[in-house]
Amino acid sequence: MATHCKEYEFSQIEPHWQSFWESDHTFRAPNDTSKPKFYALDMFPYPSGAGLHIGHPEGYTATDIISRAKHAQGLNVLHPMGWDAFGLPAEQHAVKTGTHPASNTQNNISNFKRQLKALGFSYDWEREIDTTDPRYYRWTQWIFLQLFKRGLAYVDERPVWWCPELRTVLANEEVVDGTSEVGHYPVERRNLRQWVLRITAYAERLLADLKDVDWPDSTKRMQEAWIGRSEGAELLFELENKSLGDLKVFTTRPDTLFGATYMVIAPEHPMVAALTTPEQRDAVEAYRKKAAAKSDLERTDLAKEKSGVFSGSYAINPVNGTRLPIWIADYVLMGYGTGAIMAVPAHDDRDYEFAVQYQLPIIQVIESPASAEGASPKLPYTGEGKLIHSGPFTGLDWREAKKRITADLTAQSRGKATVNYKLRDWLFSRQRYWGEPFPIVWVSEADYLKALVARKSDMPEQPVTYTNQGVTHFALPLPEVSLPLTLPDVQSYLPSGTGESPLANVTEWLQIWINFETGQAVPASQPKPEGAAWIRGHRETNTMPQWAGSCWYYLRFIDPKNERAVADPKLLQYWGVPDLYVGGAEHAVLHLLYARFWHKVLFDAGVVPQSEPFKKLFHQGIILGEDGEKMSKSRGNVVNPDAIIASHGADTLRLYLMFLGPLEAMKPWNPRGIEGVHRFLQKVWRECIGEDGGVNPKISENAQEPAELTKLLHETIKKVTEDIDALRFNTAISQMMIFANTLQKASAVKRTTALALIQLLAPFAPHLAEELWARLGNQASVLFGPWPKYDASKLVATEIKLVVQVNGKHRGELMVAVGTTQDQAVAAANENAKIAAFLAGKTVKRVVFVPGKILNIVVE
């Protein structure tokens, strides 16, 4: 049922159809496995207090257009939405106001939901999920347990930002210029006990499987760079002081071994103390202290100037016995390779800079183009070439030398080929309240061993432990049946003050008797319950980072209410992974890499049937303010979607967001441009609806519409259909505008022609389309199609325009019959007075003829 307005009154039409869709359950995605499916996914938002930003509906409109078009094309479409609702702002709000973060979060969610509904997105709201809902995070915890029992989760001391004044841990983004963002107090690095996920165990697969996904090249390259695979060799250098054994280094350039003139170890290297001679002790100690005080940030920030100190010891070059002084310098990082290098200043920029600074020798061992010609070589030379000054290897190509030298040293047990990755294990805990609690209880070794007998399949091969004040605690996973482990109520959301989360102050929740078979717990203040499975323990106080919930949400949409599994295996099989995933490029590395990691673990666990979560990925571009600057409150250039919906309607906003330019481009918002698309929608209305509110009298079942209009319709169906599939919405809209302009000029229009236009427009401007579709006599939603098909025979013309060039310059056009030959075309050109003038008195040298397109006559 349509509305009764006579003019295009979007403020009546849009709410009307939104409530129709809701009561009709138009967007429900049935688990009808007999139909082909299409799964279109948006990156779900963090429901901030500020509400929807104009950037949100950009990507969401794109997936909505695809979803609606696929629906009309007969596919079973899954197009869900949910909330990534754990996060810092809600916690900060709770600290400030003392109210539970959940209540503020729920308010924000309902505001977001209202705004999304006002945009008319075809989400199946019955599949809505919320990462802070215990029914959801129960499975986040369950997945953590899968990682845990596979030995992919461990505990380690890791440095975090600590602010003594605020007595709290800060996230990277809360630290600005070495002070806290709040109050500008000094911050320092402090080691805290952290959960870490062993993502490095999947480095090779995360890299290799990038070849199987349809992603933007730039995003693939960013992930490749982040994983940072490099092939090289680990080499053992004998130390002059033989009692100390060997020094192991990693190098990608074993071919330059003869050019090594010194060694460097990181200040944190375990052999620093042993290698430091008594006379160097003071200098080394001072240097180590200085390096330790530097943060990671400073260490990289001060990259311009290298620093180091001589240890007093020497290593022996395995290929030629040269003595190499061992230096300690912070340009070598303990976290990569072996934390020690052989320095080849002639062929490495960093070693060169250091060698010059400390006057260390530089020996060239790879021939550069300049040195090959006898000129003085420009060092450092990092390019390719033949080996020189390299004993038996002299004259070899560098690539060959790499293999030979590595093989030689391998034969002598002094080296082996290895692969290193830049990727580090993932720091997976936060000292916060508003996150998923870890389903872990810390128990004594004796109790752990007792539990191990009953729960062997839940435990990692190596127990996870930590030691505090001489006592070692063992990580006991909660039984799966006892999940979720919910967040307890707390008195205060303020951090504990010791660097632990506020949960550390909830003694009743923290200190417990736990039944290791059932996971039941009672506060330790109460008497121990009867039974051998009851043991004493304390809960983990860290919570999971925001990434956790977003790592697997695309799976939960498939079966959001399942209480027995992440999702039903049959439905995981049917819906599979998203066919299209749209979101910002700011998640190119972390979110997408973490989610791929979890997905692969779930694949290995047999939970999901495919090894990659996101087949096709697309990044929408950023919408800038009117001034071409990034939108921000402080600049005052923020566009509020609510205001546009009120002034022009949701359909106009959707259409304009897509018309602004290519989806992937960064583009400025132009408030005047929106009038253009609004006028277009009004024009479509007027062409369909007469002044009296009835169907425009020019539309009729058997109208004699111009042949030109029919042909253009089929061209438009073709172009719009193809452009939607390729996510080229701006050109699709422009084609519909061209069609509407032609439609307007026609005095008679077939009803089917008008209906086809409405169907093509429906994914873009669904409210208007539903209204017109109904008024032209249809009962069911326009969403149910079927999608118009173009007739290829209608596209062929009998006459076509041929562009004529003389010497490559445009000199005229000819209308010629299809199938015109080159000779006929040249003859026609000669008969055309304008073109003939340029040919008069000239000799034709060459003729280029592209049938149906161009005739280029080259003269003289």
Next chain:
RNA sequence: GCCCGGGUGGUGGAAUGGCAGACACGACGGUCUUAGAAGCCGUUACCGUAAGGUGUGCAGGUUCAAGUCCUGUCCCGGGCACCA
């Protein structure tokens, strides 16, 4: 420093190596109107009255033909940054 992406009218942008500027915005003129709004019809890259010439950041090159391919260079945006 390294790796990407991009520079096209007054503006957003369009263009399988084949008419540069589609489609819009804005501007100007016309029509309708008592007047306006809306709608409709024109014009709108630059120089030139015109014929014509010149034009896709800049300089070259390949080609019958280059916004598109190649080389160099400048500018803007993004990512990474002592990873041996």
